[in-house]
Amino acid sequence: MRAIAYFRLTGSTPDALASMEHDFKRYCTYEMHQPYQMFFTEGPGVGTSDAAFRRLVDFLESSDSQFLVTVPDASHLGGDLESIARSIVELDRLGAEIKCWDDEYPDPFQNTFNTQGIAGVSVTRSRKVKEAMEARALEGNVLGRVLYGYRAGENGNLEIVPEEAKVVELIFRLYTRDELGFRLIAQELNERGIKTRRGGSWNVVSIRDIIRNRSYIGTYERFGIRRPGMHEAIISREVFNEAAERLRSRKPTGRIVQPKPFLLSGFVYCGYCDNKMMGVTRRQSWRRKTDNRRVTGVYRYYQCQSKNNQSTCDYHTWKEDALEREALTQVKYTVLARAAGVLQDDGEEDRKREVANLRRERVRNAERLFKRAMRRAAKNEIGVREVGEYLAALDLARKSETRSDEPSDVIGVLDNWATLDLERRKDFLWEHVARIIVQDDKVEVEV
Structure with missing residues (x-):
C-alpha cells in the first residue's frame, strides 16, 4: 500500500x-x-x-x-x-x-x-505503577475497589463478608433457580430494603456485574492474569456456570438492529423523582386470528430511568410521538415568548444560573463520554466513526454552553421543523432548552 x-x-x-x-x-x-x-x-x-x-x-x-x-x-x-x-x-x-x-x-x-497517558499522570510513572500492580496481582492481592461480598484481609487477599455473601447467593439463586431478569432482581432487593455497600439502590448494571464476575468462584482476575483458588468462593462453579449459560442463551443472535435515536434523550426528567427519563424500544410479535400470519409491532416510549434500572419510581411513561408533540408545543411557546420579552418571571437570575449549571454539566458529561470512547477505541470495541460522533456531541455541548441568550432564527427553525433531520432538531434543542420536566398529565419546558 x-x-x-x-x-x-x-x-x-x-x-x-x-x-x-x-x-x-x-x-x-x-x-x-x-x-x-x-x-x-x-x-x-x-x-x-x-x-x-x-x-x-x-x-x-x-x-x-x-x-x-x-x-x-x-x-x-x-x-x-x-x-x-x-x-x-x-x-x-x-x-x-x-x-x-x-x-x-x-x-x-x-x-x-x-x-x-491519563491527564495529569506521568506516562513513565503510570507504567511503573502498572508493573507494581501486576506483581501484586500475581500474588492475588486486592487492587482498587474491593468486590461486594468480600473485604481486604490482613494479608492483602479477599475475605468473605458473611452478610454481603448472603446477598450474592440470593442474586444468583434468583437468576438461576427463579429465572428472574436483572431488572426484577434489582426490584426484589430494593423492595426487601437491601442496600448496596454504599447504601444505594440496586440497579441492572450492579446485578449484571455480580452475575458475570468469576471472582465469586474463587478465581482472581486482573491485568489479564487469571489465578483460580486464590480466595474462598461464595458461589459454586456449577451455579456460576449455570448463570453463565443462561446469560449466553439470552444474548441476541443474527442481525443487530440499531434503533433510531430518541430526539429528547438527555432533556427529559421525571417530574416525580427528578431522574432522567430514557427512550425504550419494545418489539412484540403475535399471530393474527384472521389469517394466522405473524405480525411484529414496534413500540417506542420514554420511561423513568429510576423505574427502568432501579425499580424505585412508579411506572411513568409517555409514548414517543405524544411526548415529542407536547414538548415541541411547549418549546415553541416558551422560546418564542422569551425571545419576544413577553415571558418574564421573578426568578430570572436563578433560572439563568440553573441553566448555566446544566450546560456546564452537559459539557463535563460529554467530555467524560468522549474519554470513555477513546478507551473503547483502544480496545477495538468501537471504530473511528463512533469516536467522531462523541466528538460531535462534545462540540454541540460546548456550543450550547457558550451561546448567548439571544436565539438565532428561532421562527425559521420552528416553522420548518418537519423538514429538519434529527441532528438539526437536536442541535436546536441543545441551544434553547435546558430541561423538559414530565409528569403523567403535563409537560413543562425549562429554557
Missing part, C-alpha cells in the same frame, strides 16, 4: 529530517508498503490546525487513491487526547488508514494512551 509520512521535526537541521526519512522508509520496508510522500512541520504546532496537516488533507481530498498515513507515534497528531482524536477522525473521513511506526503500539488509539 502507498504510504505517507506525517511528523513534527524536533530540530531544523538536515540530520533531523534525514533521520525521520530513514525511519519512515525502514517502517515501509518492514511492513511492505511503498513510501510515497512526506508532510512535516518544523514548528511547535500539531494537529488539524497545523499547516502541514492541512496540506496533507488537501492532498488526500484531491486524490482518487487510498493511502496509508503513518506517524512516528500519536503525539505527532496532537498534543492531547482530543486533538489526536480529531486528527484521526479527519484522516479517516478522507478514506485514509492511520498507523504508527511503533512496533508495540501501531494502532493510533492504543498509541495515544501509551504516549499521552
